[in-house]
Amino acid sequence: MSEYEILRLIWWALLGVLLIGFAVMDGFDLGTAALLPFVGRTDKERRVAINAVGPVWEGNQVWFVVGGGAIFAAWPMLYAASFSGFYLAMFLVLATLILRPVGFKFRGQIDNARWRGFWDWCLFAGGIVPALVFGVAFGNLFLGVPFSFDETLRMQSQITLLGLLNPFSLLVGLVSLSMIVLHGAAWLNYKTRGRVQDRARAAMPWLATAFVIAFAVAGLWLAQKSGYRIDGAMAHDGPSNPLLKHVGRGSWLQNYREMPLLWLAPLLAFAGAGLALLLRARPLAAFLCTGLAVATTIATAGAALFPFLLPSSTMPDASLTVWDASSSRLTLAVMLGVTTLILPVVCLYTGWAYRVLRGPVSEKSLETDGHSY
Numbered sequence: 001m002s003e004y005e006i007l008r009l010i011w012w013a014l015l016g017v018l019l020i021g022f023a024v025m026d027g028f029d030l031g032t033a034a035l036l037p038f039v040g041r042t043d044k045e046r047r048v049a050i051n052a053v054g055p056v057w058e059g060n061q062v063w064f065v066v067g068g069g070a071i072f073a074a075w076p077m078l079y080a081a082s083f084s085g086f087y088l089a090m091f092l093v094l095a096t097l098i099l100r101p102v103g104f105k106f107r108g109q110i111d112n113a114r115w116r117g118f119w120d121w122c123l124f125a126g127g128i129v130p131a132l133v134f135g136v137a138f139g140n141l142f143l144g145v146p147f148s149f150d151e152t153l154r155m156q157s158q159i160t161l162l163g164l165l166n167p168f169s170l171l172v173g174l175v176s177l178s179m180i181v182l183h184g185a186a187w188l189n190y191k192t193r194g195r196v197q198d199r200a201r202a203a204m205p206w207l208a209t210a211f212v213i214a215f216a217v218a219g220l221w222l223a224q225k226s227g228y229r230i231d232g233a234m235a236h237d238g239p240s241n242p243l244l245k246h247v248g249r250g251s252w253l254q255n256y257r258e259m260p261l262l263w264l265a266p267l268l269a270f271a272g273a274g275l276a277l278l279l280r281a282r283p284l285a286a287f288l289c290t291g292l293a294v295a296t297t298i299a300t301a302g303a304a305l306f307p308f309l310l311p312s313s314t315m316p317d318a319s320l321t322v323w324d325a326s327s328s329r330l331t332l333a334v335m336l337g338v339t340t341l342i343l344p345v346v347c348l349y350t351g352w353a354y355r356v357l358r359g360p361v362s363e364k365s366l367e368t369d370g371h372s373y
Contacts, residue, residue, distance in 0.1 A: 004237040005323075007332040011074045012309075012322045014339065016302050018070055020295045022063035023180070025350075027294055028287075029057040031184015033100065033127025034177075036120055039188060039199040043113070044363050046120055051361045052191040054104055059353055061097075062346065073335055077153075077240065077325040078309050085147050085159035086137060092161075093133050099126035127184070128177065135176025138301055139169030142222060142252060144313030149243060158314060168221060175214045179294055182207035186276055186290040190283035193362040201280050208277045212270060215297065219266065222304070227252035228311045234323060242324045247316035252304045262303045268296040 032053045040046030071079045083090060099122040107119040143166065146158040185207055188200035229250030238244065256262045272293030279286040305311075307322040326332060359365075 002237040003333075004329040007329060007336065008236070008322050008326050010336060011070075011326065011332055012306070015067070015070060015074070016299065018063060018067040019302075020298050022067055023294050023298055024183070024291045025060040025063050026057070027131075027180045027183045028187035028290075029053045029060055029100075029184070030127040030131050031181045032188055033123045033184070034131065034181045035184055035188065035200065035203065036124050036127070038203070039196045040120075041195075043116060044366065045194075045196050046116075047366055048192050048194065048196045048361050048363060049188060050104065050107070050123070051366065052188055052196075055357050056353065057100065057104075059350060066346075070335075070339075074327055074332060075309065075320075075325050076327055077242065078320050081145075081147055081155055081157070081310055081320060084155065085145060085157040086164075088161040089133055089137060089164060093130045096126045096129040099123065128181075131177045131180040132173045135173035136164055136169045138176065139172030139218075140164050140166075141301075141305060141308075141311060142172075142225065142227070143168060144228070144311040144316070144319075146314045147310075147312050147318070148315035149318045151243075153241070153243070168218075168225075171214060171218050171221065175211065175218050175297070178207055178211040178214055179297055182211055182273065182276070183287075183290040183294055186283070186287040189280060190287045191361055193360045197283075204280055204286070205277055208273045211273050211293070215266075215269060222252055225252065226250070227254070227304075228308055228316060228319060229254060230307070230321070236323045238323070240324050240326055240328075242318050242320055245317060245321070245324065247311075247319050255303055255306055265296045265300040265303060269293050269300060272296065 032049055036046055036049050040049050068079075071082075103119040103123040103126065107116050107123075110116075146163070148156050150156065182204065185200045185204045189197055189204065192200070226249045228247050231246045231248040234245050251257075269292075272289045272291075276286040276289035276293065279289060308319055309322060309325055310320040312318045312320075327335075
């Protein structure tokens with residue numbers, strides 16, 4: 001393998017790590033917000049749920065920012081095609097994500113039930129909408145997205161927000177939503193005490209069942225769908241020009257047939273959800289199990305798509321792959337060196353922050369902490 005080919009594979013893996021990091025770390029924030037109206041029936045109970053994520057959500061969202069920056073620098077064609085084509089969907093996600101900091105800061109400014117109730121529902125929207133939209137976007141990757149390139153590599157997109165809302169992608173959206181909300185319930189089960197913990201723990205069996213059913217149905221549906229494959233030989237260290245290949249029809253399960261070890265990823269996703277359900281009385285173990293389910297669910301999708309990053313339904317030959325959508329060899333090499341230095345620092349300060357902020361949140365702790373939300 002050439003150096004350029006290895007760098008492309010490394011950055012594909014790093015992209016997966018960043019997506020998994022965002023889903024695992026920021027996922028329980030989104031899941032907690034989605035559960036807020038249901039686990040908290042009084043203002044104090046909702047404050048308990050909010051304070052379970054209030055001190056850490058900003059740090060968790062770093063993974064989202066770093067992921068976007070990595071796509072911009074390492075996969076510029078993917079960045080241009082996805083952020084332009086999915087513009088309205090991205091705007092919807094960002095608009096609802098903005099509701100989180102606003103809701104956290106404004107909610108406690110006025111001691112009024114209607115005022116606080118309004119911001120509670122804003123936080124709910126800021127949790128449920130991104131989790132659903134990210135899943136819908138992932139589902140559309142397996143169907144192919146309507147975009148193409150002309151001979152000068154200028155993109156023409158026919159992607160519409162309503163066009164993304166097809167039955168299969170909505171099912172994948174439900175997989176994402178149930179997975180994220182289950183992760184949030186496991187976090188509340190671990191981080192809170194009292195009635196909020198009891199309600200989060202009681203919700204976990206329903207959420208785990210919904211995730212397992214939706215994930216299994218999506219997998220069976222995908223097995224029946226026609227996928228994409230690269231026909232003929234393709235230079236893995238060639239220039240980043242998606243028009244230099246021919247793409248034909250195939251199966252999204254081809255990688256699993258060629259490498260049976262990949263089946264470990266979906267099996268671990270099912271096992272993670274099941275173990276979280278069985279270990280509800282051991283909150284930390286249950287939370288780690290839902291994190292495993294989140295990580296391996298994303299790994300399952302990534303392994304099925306490889307080497308495709310963004311398939312095209314209108315011009316399959318223009319599909320973006322690991323081998324023809326990256327930055328230059330020099331750019332990838334320099335970025336890898338910087339990432340090797342910075343990523344461990346991010347992990348270390350994240351671990352330190354969680355250590356400092358360890359300990360459960362309860363109604364009693366809110367009474368003794370005047371700085372709580």
